Amino acid sequence: MSEGALPKAYEFKEVESHWYKYWEEQGYFRADENSKKPPFSIVIPPPNVTGQLHMGHALNDTLQDILCRYKRLKGFEVLWVPGTDHAGIATQNVVERELAKQGLSRHEIGREAFLQKVWEWREKYGGLIINQLKRLGSSCDWSRERFTMDEGLSRSVRQVFVSLYNEGLLYRGKRMINWCPRCVTALANIEVEAEELDSSLYQIRYPLVSGKGALIVATTRPETMLGDTAVAVHPDDERYKAFVGQEVILPILGRHIPVIADPYVERGFGTGALKVTPAHDFNDFELSRKHNLEIIQVIDEHGVMTSEAGPYAGLDRYACRKRILKDLEKGGFLVKVEPHKNRVGHCYRCQSVVEPMLSLQWFVSTKPLAQPAMEAVRLNRTRIIPSKWEKDYFIWMENVEDWCISRQIWWGHRIPAWYCKNCGEVVVATEAPTECPKCGGKVLEQDQDVLDTWFSSGLWPFSTLGWPDDTPELRKFYPTSVLVTAFDILFFWVARMMMMGIHFMKAVPFRQVYVHALVRDASGQKMSKSKGNVIDPLLMMDKYGTDALRFALTAFAAQGRDIKLSEDRIEGYRHFVNKIWNAARLLLMNLEGFTRIGDIPEKPGNLAHRWILSRLQRVIEQTSQSLDEHYYNEYAQALYQFVWHEYCDWYLEMLKPDFYGEDERAGNLARSVAAMVMEKILILLHPVMPFITEELWQKLPQTQGSIMKAAFPEYTPARIDPDAEARMxxxxxxxxxxxxxxxxxxxxxxxxxxxxxxxxxxxxxxxxxxxxxxxxxxxxxxxxxxxxxxxxxxxxxxxxxxxxxxxxxxxxxxxxxxxxxxxxxxxxxxxxxxxxxxxxxxxxxxxxxxxxxxxxxxxxxxxxxxxxxxxxxxxxxxxxxxxxxxxxx
RNA sequence: AGGCACGUAGCUCAGUGGGAGAGCGCUACCCUGACACGGUAGAAGCCGGCGGUUCAAAACCGCCCGUGCCUACCA
Structure with a gap:
């Protein structure tokens, strides 16, 4: 092999780190807010600081990077804002676990010391996922990296809170909410995951006070009977008409409770008699309001029975269930037990069974915000792609309920509300008040709670650009061009950004939302650590190279379908990377000594050249079109087909006689055209394979600077040569x-x-x-x-x-x-x-x-x-x- | 229960009204001066089932079967 030739196989390791560093140093990722170029902007869906890069991120960020690199090559001023999310509950849990190893709890060390620990933790590990994003090649503008807890974003959060409060769109109230007894905090409805469980349906006898018979109620949660304050039947239920207005005796506790009639009761379910526990069930709570029932809380915030539970006080809710069942049976009250499937709410952060609870919390009135957010999609100010998600978006928005935003944890944005110790006045302000505006009292205490993390990430598209200040970044880059995300956070996040963006910016946060697939394992299961079926993207990058991983993800990113990923396919695309490498190797072996190659005639006489130039035009058209419409798999496939089966299999093979022959003119023409087409191929591939394309670009004799500064080829229909294609x-x-x-x-x-x-x-x-x-x-x-x-x-x-x-x-x-x-x-x-x-x-x-x-x-x-x-x-x-x-x- | 997807070659999936496609895997032959992470050739599919619309259906419509996801106040 001649000197200076490429090694036989592509060695990606050094290449990747070398070029990434180079790009960063050259400032190629940095966006110029004063540029005259048309803007293209994306805000990254901020990963949790606690997070590790998983395949979902890898796909999400690959697609964003493809768009950003593509648009840069197309001459746009591209801003990709990166950052992380403080992930209140998740991060607090992680740090609490750390503390627990030292036998400490957050309450033992106190709020301030605990927050100190969290910041230390984030200092230590928060950069992990950022580095992993870099590993993936993400061309984010790191000079603009943001964190939902940094000062600027915190200021936005306070500003939004105060504005919404003053507009009457944010309030404090006592409501039924979902409560996680493990995390010891309220959750928003959406943060509760319903999961089907094999439970039992217990039938329990409640004797009539009159002594003439009994009502049999059916329940899946016998322990809540301690808090029962009524039994309800359907008003038209002939079986029970006589009972309405009478009283029954609550077994064990002996309390007398009324029998009420309400059409809510489903006659066909269970026995048709429903025990009513207003403090521990959403619907029972509604019934209690309607019928003026007493509310008795028997389970506390840790899931432990309260003193109202009489003999069961202090027991865990599940231990209590067991004991109560035993006692009911002993007393002859337990009539029947049958297996029953029901859906039970679980905390999305810790999977504990969630407890409905009556509690004083802060809420956002979502309905008035949802209206314009729906309107924007209806009027196509924001396009959701694929459009099938629009339907889900509308359904969700139409049925949206008030959003519980306060969390009883420490890590997060402290609620900017103060209570006057003297008169009880509530003061909501961006900065701590020095005195009560009502009574002049000097002792004001800030609300202990923090805000839902999604409250701050809902502001992400404009808070990261400097809002509430009027910045050049906002003016240049808002609304952002496209948001790339998976559907599982469509409502958690996208819907909230739409509402907040429109309300505060008077313009949609993004012109397009591209909803991509979820990455599953080869058998279609959602990847999760507990299932042990995760394919670690970092491992894949180590093994097959980043370009191969990115290409595999892209090739499988068909609209509207989940991705079932297996390692085989990543390996398969490494072969493609290697193929490109070797095509370039052949070229470079023949280009040795050439610093400049000749010009290319519009229509060279040689059939092979005419043909490949025509085919090149077609692939240019196909790739731009596919990327413009978010058909990433088509983009990948078109290039795969062209490079391997046209350029390599036919074109290069046909040129070999020219390369090795005596005819100097033919040789030079072959070198020129082949190199030129290779350059175009590299540019077309650059968005998905940033590393190898840069490496080869640098080795080609005629190219200058970084491939990142090249221009995406323009589709020129006039260069299509049907005659050459037919002959070929x-x-x-x-x-x-x-x-x-x-x-x-x-x-x-x-x-x-x-x-x-x-x-x-x-x-x-x-x-x-x-x-x-x-x-x-x-x-x-x-x-x-x-x-x-x-x-x-x-x-x-x-x-x-x-x-x-x-x-x-x-x-x-x-x-x-x-x-x-x-x-x-x-x-x-x-x-x-x-x-x-x-x-x-x-x-x-x-x-x-x-x-x-x-x-x-x-x-x-x-x-x-x-x-x-x-x-x-x-x-x-x-x-x-x-x-x-x-x-x- | 309702809604939404999906069911195409052994596997993973494109295709969406007019000649069944790709990648991987498999078989055979080949280290032919870029590449064995390669080359060439080959085998392989009543496009889930049944009806309907149409000159024409893998594609459109209906029903059924299977799979997955989402939503719901039958406790």
Missing amino acids: EKLMDVVNAIRNIRGEMNVSPAVRVEVTCLCKDQQDVELLSKQSRTIEDLGRVSHVTAALAGQSEKPKFAAGAVAGNVEVFVILKDILDFDSEAKRLEKELAKLEKEFGNTRRKLSNYEFLDKAPPEVIEKEREKSERLGEKKDKLSRRLKLMESLRDSSV
Whole structure:
């Protein structure tokens, strides 16, 4: 191998870190807010600071990076804002676990010291995921990295809170909310995950006070009976009409509670009698308001029974359930137990069973904010892609309930509300008040709670750009161009950003929302650590290279479908990366000593060049179109096909004689065109494979600077060359026919064969004569003869095939076995007969001729004719072979 | 229960009214001066089932079966 040539295989390790560092140092990721170029902006869905890069991130950030790099090449001023989310509950949990290892709790060390610990923790590990994003090649503007807890964003949060409060869109109230007894905090409804469980339905007897009989209620949560304050039946239920207005005795506790009638009760379920526990069930709470029932809380914020639970006080809710069941049974109150499936709410952070609880919390009135957010999508100010998600968006927005935003944890934005110790006045302000505006009292205490993390991430598209200040960044880059996200946070996050963005900026936060798939494992399961089915993107990058991983994810990112990823496929695309590397290697071996290559004529005389230039135009069109419309898989596939099966398999193979031959002019032209096409390929591939494309770009003699500064090729329809494409197709057909025969007849690749091509017209004779070298090289042919069909005899000792209207004969003088050739022809004919029959049937169908569009009929006619000719030729051939076989026996 | 997807080659998936496709895997032959992470050829599919619309259906409509997801106040 000559000096300076590339190694045989692509070694990605050093290449990746080297170029990433270079790009960063050169400031290529930095956006200029004063640029005159058209803006293109994306805010990253901020990963949790506690997080590790998983495949979901890898896909999400690859797609964003593709768009950013593509738009930069297209001449846009691109801003990709990166950052992380403080993930209140999740992060607090992590740090609490750390403390627990030292036998400490956050309450023992106190709020301030605990927050100190969290910041220390974030200092230590918060950069982890950022570095992993860099590893992936993400071209974020790191100079603008933000964190939801940093000062600027905290200021936005306070500003929004105060504004919404003053507008009456934010309030404090005592409501039923979802409560996680493990995290010891309120949750928003959306943060509760319903999960189907195999439970039991218990029937319990509640005797009438009158002593005349009893009501039997059905419940899945017997422990809540301690807080029952009524039994409800349907008003029209004949079975129970007489009971309404009477009282029953609550077993164990002996409390007397009324029997009420309400149409909410489902007569067909259980016994048709419903125990009512207003303090621990959403619907029971509603009933209690309607019927003025007492509310008795029997479970506390830790999931432990309160003193109201009498003998069960202090027991955990599940321990209590067991004890109560035992006691009920002992007392003869337990009538029946049957298995029952029900859906139970779990905390999305810790998976504990959530407890409905009456509690004083802060809420956002979402409905008034949801209206404009729906309107914006309806008017296409924001386009959701694929559009099927719009429906879900509307349904969610229409049914949105007030959003509980206060959390009883420490890590997060402290609620900017103060309570006057003197008069109880509530003061909501961006800065701590020094005195009570009502009574002048000097002692004010800030609310202990913090805000839901999604409250701050809901401001992300404008808080990161400097809001509430009027910054050049906001003016240049808001609204952002597109938000790329998975559907699982469509409501958590996207919906909130829409509401907040429109309300505070008077403009949508993004013009497009591209909703991509979830990455699942090869069997379609959601990847999760507990299932142990995660494919670690970092491991994949180590093993196969970042470009291969990115390409695999992109190739599988078909709209509207989840991605089932397996390692095989990542490995497969590493082979593609290697293929590109070797194509460049071939080129560079031939470009040695060249610092400049020649100019390229608009239409070079050589067919191979004309063809590849035409094909290049098509792939340029295809890639830009696919990227513009978010068809990432098509983008990847188009390039894969073009690079491997057109550029490498045919074009480069056809150029080899020029590269190695004596003809200097042909050699130079080949070098020029091949290198130019390679440059374009690298640019087209750069968005998805940033590393290898930069590495090769730097090695090509004619390129300057970084590929990041190159221009994306412009699609020029005038450069499409249908004539060259048609000729090339014919040539490929002929070569394929030869290869097919060789393969079928088991002719060793080492044996060169002679070929005769009989053509219908002079043009084809010329084409094939001119391209004889290609036919000889690619078909492993010693000599090819092309002639007009009538003027030359059909060789007898040859295997025949038909390529278009060219009859191809592979001369196999001594080795042709007439019998096996006859068999091969029979097989081929059988296929043809079937296809030909189909076309004939269509063409003899009167209705088809009558009703189908003329161009379809014409196409069918042509096809039929072509197949018919081919069939005739082959069957004549078959007859000849048969007669030769029979006479030679 | 309702809603939404999906069911195409052994596997993973494109295709969406007019000739069944790709990648991986498999079989055979080949280290042919970029690449064995390679080359060439090949085998392989009643496009889930049944009806309907149409000259024409893998694609459109209906029903059924199977799978997945989301939503809901039958406790």
